[in-house]
Amino acid sequence: MHYSFFSLLQNALTGHRGWTPTWRDAEPKGAYDVIIIGAGGHGLATAYYLAKEHGIRNVAVLEKGWLGSGNIGRNTTIIRSNYLLPGNIVFYEWSMKLWERLEQDFNYNAMVSQRGVLNLYHSDGQRDVYARRGNAMRLHGVDADLLDRDQVRAMLPFLNFDDARFPIHGGLLQKRGGTARHDAVAWGYARGASDRGVDIVQNCEVTGFVIENGRITGVETTRGKILAKKVGLSVAGNSSRVAALAGMRLPIESHVIQAFVSEGVKPLIPNVITFGAGHFYISQSDKGGLVFGGDLDGYKSYAQRGNLPTVRDVCEGGVALMPMIGRVRILRNWGGIMDMSADGSPIIDKTPVEGLYLNAGWNYGGFKAVPAAGWCFAHLNARDEPHSAAAAFRLDRFARGAVLDEKGQGPQPNLH
Amino acid sequence: MSKPMRLSNGGLLDRRREITFTFDGKPYAGHPGDTLASALMANGVNLVGRSFKYHRPRGIFTAGPEEPNALVTLRNGSRREPNTKATTVELFDRLVATSQNCWPSPRLDVLSVNQLFAPLFVGGFYYKTFMWPASFWEKVYEPAIRRAAGLGMVSRLPDPDHYEHATAYCDVLVVGSGPAGLSAALAAARTGARVIICEEDFRLGGRLLSEPHEIDSMPAIDWVARVEAELTSLPEVRIFRRTSVFGVYDGGTYGALERVSDHLPQPGLHQPRQRLWQIVARRTINAMGAIERPIVFGGNDKPGVILASALRTYVNRFATAPGRKIAFFVTSDDGWLTAQDVLKAGLPIEIVVDARAHVADALTRPLSRAGVRVLLDAVVSDAHGRPGLKHIEVRKDDKILQFEVDVLAVSNGYNPQVGLTTHLGGKPVWSEECGAFVPGELPPGMQSIGAAAGDFALAACLRAGMQAGRTLASDLGFASAPAAVPRADDEPCAVSPVWYVEHRGKAFVDQQNDVTAKDVAIANREGFRAVEHLKRYTTLGMATEQGKTSSVTGQALMAHLTGRTMHQAGTTRFRPPHVPVAIGAFAGPHVGKHFKATRYCAGHDWALENGATMIEAGQWLRPRWFTKPGETDWFESVTREVKTVRAAVGICDVSSLGKIEIHGRDAGAFLDRVYVNMFSTLPVGKARYGLMLREDGIVLDDGTTARLGPEQYVMSTTTGNAGKVMQHLEFCHQVLWPELDVAMASVTEQWTQYAVAGPKSRKVLETLLGDRFDVSNEAFPFLACAEFFWGDVPVRLYRISFSGELAYEIAVPANYGDSLIRALMRAGAEFGAVPYGSEALGVLRIEKGHVSVPELNGQTTAADLGLGKMLSKKKDFIGRVLAERPALTDPDRPSLVGFKPVDPGQRLRSGAHFLAIEAAATAENDEGYMTSVTYSPHAGCWVGLGLLKHGAARIGEYVRAYDPVREGDVEVEVVSPIFVDPEGKWLHE
């Protein structure tokens, strides 16, 4: 069914009885050309592009819980391509381009809102680091503006300019950055994939791989064995657990990051703002809630929840940066499990098992990557070679030393 | 002041005192003991605001934090608090509240035209439209949606109040002070255990404040007073009133919010607004009670429709009611008890409708005897009236009957408060017996009792409380004889919930988010059937009460539509905080200037006296430059400081650099393993520049380490890395090589250290030290170090140089730091010594080509920085093996060189990228970037350091320093990174 104002009007006149399921809740078949494990943003986007761009429609997406129950449903919805290192910029900019035409492409309003992402800086040194990044972006044809203190103040007069421990000196702005409605991204891709014949199978957990002579031939699941010529792993947060079923150890630790939403209030925060002297970033959703977060809790976790010290740390940063939010109340606070990779950058690559592909290591940046990760992972699955935009995301880069370490933290996953 | 809806007697109010307040600008009065909601109700105000999406009139639906409708903006100015539940606000004098989401008033709300478009605004409508034309989303549609969304408005002024953080420890934490909580606290406390009892209300008692029970043959509130008195008398008991336990965390840690002064016009002097408690409890009793459930029928959101238990509270505790023509729609015995109370209070009841065919005579008789019409096996299908309730339609045997009423109390059984039990991942389970979700797996150490566990009857609550309190305390080793369980009746509490009634009007599941039964049906049709999908698609349960009155009902509707049981449908996971908590309370006192600790050098005051402008260096404050009288800008001051150092002598506070003492027989061997170069061979009395790698072969930090004795070294680190290096060294020792005899301690704050740099630095030190220490070149050559005493004061002297000049660093214990700088300046006066700050320090080190923070960025190898030769081939060290990986030894990696503008008048900027002269500005042509720049008085132009592809081989070439974010594009010459004294002669003079 094509969605539009007219379809809405038509349904309104008939008591909304004509709507059909957004995606088919499929039963698994015995065999597929491709199985994607994980019906999160990445998995669904991969299936969508496999069907749409590569004509591969005999595809199943297997999900252990409900569709979109992973990080696509619990992130802070930021999209941006303001990276420093070439391997990253190319990829995230491709993602940004896909975001910019996403709704028209899959006919679902994911509310992509390019309201701007501003990273504040608080010292000359930090300014120069941001300048290096902004210039790298510009060399890649990505928009970047370096603002001084007065420009930031004109834009966001409510920030703490007068009583700050670390005064704001300016910011790096990417105007094309912004937010999108996270759940809708999953649903839009699910709908687009399902309409093209992809089977989305919920409540179907993969419990093992069927590997014969070094080649994948299928998966074992809680709903039986399913054969496949190719299998793609798209289970960020749980990559290590699933990869271990195929005998692999990854350069990844699973960590919890907490996110927060406040009560709905009238428009207050016009764009996405990142504090440069503490762990805090914030935006406001279309519903009016302030959506914010900060640093990892710091310890490995699969529990989807965090602890009080990090909550306090994030809120300290928030009030230090914008004292007006002190009386705004937090409504909900949850945790998501991140694949924290050893260099803070992702992996989209083949694995030592033939026909088994890996899409992992998204750290806390997986949401903005959804379109391009789907695009590039579909390309890898379909063509058996990396897409040019993801050429740097190889699994062997750690052994070669060709790491993509944006923050310069080294192989300690919880510091990225 | 007249309060038309205040009952003439009863209630837990102090009727002798009157409190005045305003709502939407109109003055009203209430009494101490009122909430804002009860006071509004007493004044006949039942229309409190408008709903979120359809702008429907809304009133007071509950009497607690589960309130979905009566949201107001409390206070004004910088203390404005939007979305405040009137049911939770303790009335205070001169309280100011305003309605939300309506203009000009709740009665005449312009946006109520939205109701006309309601057929379009169904759940999820926005996902299907607003896509054409693409450019309209951000320009037209989204701004309109954003303006319409949100509830109240936040003040844009800084929050003037402050918040405290505190930690408490106890053996038994009791959450809730109803009958179960109080008896549990009492039983635990009598064993001598440390007990904390938290009650979110301002009075202890819970439902006993609202229900006229007898306990131990006395009125329940007297029993509460007696228990409260006994608890207060016990030394190990703490009673936290106005305190909500909002979160369960690992290790028996609970988050609780104490509203210290929210019941006052404003906090007293030095009083926090709120205090955030971290309570560490060995055992916890969850006695949070239960929340009554609504029923979904047409117009169930009209002002005047109210939960029966809430009506009971308003009548019994607050002596008020929202109207005078009252109807009941119940499916539970409890609803009948409320009706009896209402009758006792002298309020007229028109009708009691029960969906059940059979109800005990004992419940119905008192009402029918009083002439109240009783209809069993009947339902209320629709409520009508604008803005408030005027009449209801009752369906009995397919006949529709109409009744004129202005209050409809709804009772559909209770949902135990399971929120806290799910914070660590426990899943509530459906109990057919209770007709409700009850706690599943509990957090370690927690027990749920009473209504919170689905045990609703009073006597059962008291029994459970006494038992749990004693058992948990005895688990911890506190024993006592069993005490008598307080005597009370087990009142009837049967229920056969009815979630949904066939209706004609709009029927709400989530009143605050305007989610209707129809929206749930659409979600079903579109496949959003999983509880989380239902929630996310319709926004059901995501409002400020987090689904306390709506989630279970919505899940029940969906279960019905999909033919699943409640057990199969399950429930969504509740997340902390259990009640909304202000960001400021979580933030606590560490905001504004106190966001992070400020670390001052001992010479701070002296620096300020001498015209210093300070700058943050991590947590430290350091002098950035010293302004002399007559100087008008920083550039002038810094240039003077640099020139003075190069020509005479300057003095700089370098105390913030990390200093680590490393002692032990194996100290040298240990340093050999953590540094790339050798330290065990360093003679006593000598210092050496050292470079440290991370295990991945990337540079971690650098600094000078001096050997003061055979088994004593002092390491220096960069300011920013001091903590990180200390942690790293401890790791290397304790985890990797515990067999080494070495111990270390950070002494950064214990020593004040000044650099004395410039050709006349020796003269200054000679003057300062006199014959106490020989600083001649022969006795104390370059890289010498020594420790000696000046009187009782130890002095450490190093002949090291960051500036490239003949230079020393002198250190004394920090409490002599102020004296040291004053003495140094006195000694230096005759040689023209000036203090210099971090800017001049930066200029000097760039001129000398020393790397610093911008080059040690966690992405560079030793070879990148031109320090590859330092890597010892004779030994292993941290990072050696992985530094040899191919991509880290790739000759194409950018390496450190110097830069000068071809046109000496042009300025350089760090962060510029290098391009070949004719190359297009594209990523493929990117050849590196500028790391550090300065105006060099020595070179007479700007100079820079940077990392350039094949840098060392390109000396003399011209490249572009391309800086589009600052509109810079400067042609630069590649030069040696050392701009002064390339042979290093000055150091040795």
Add this chain to the structure above:
Amino acid sequence: MRIPCPFCGPRDVSEFVTLGEATGPRPDPAAPDAAEKFFAYAYLRSNPAGPSEEHWYHALGCRSWLKVVRDTRTHEIESAALAREGAR
């Protein structure tokens, strides 16, 4: 989360920093396959969903490095010992 420091007793998690999974012992740098071993040591993790051995540092306490066995599904701590005692 509270960590039972063998030296200081149970303390709040905010006093500690963690390095993550304990991947040691540090390989022999002289071994012929040192490059491969060091790569695995520095980069690869088992990352189990269940009990996991980790290094924690009592930064705001006694500065001891601890070897902590902690369940990553529940955050429950099974044991905490001084790393220096169980090292190698």
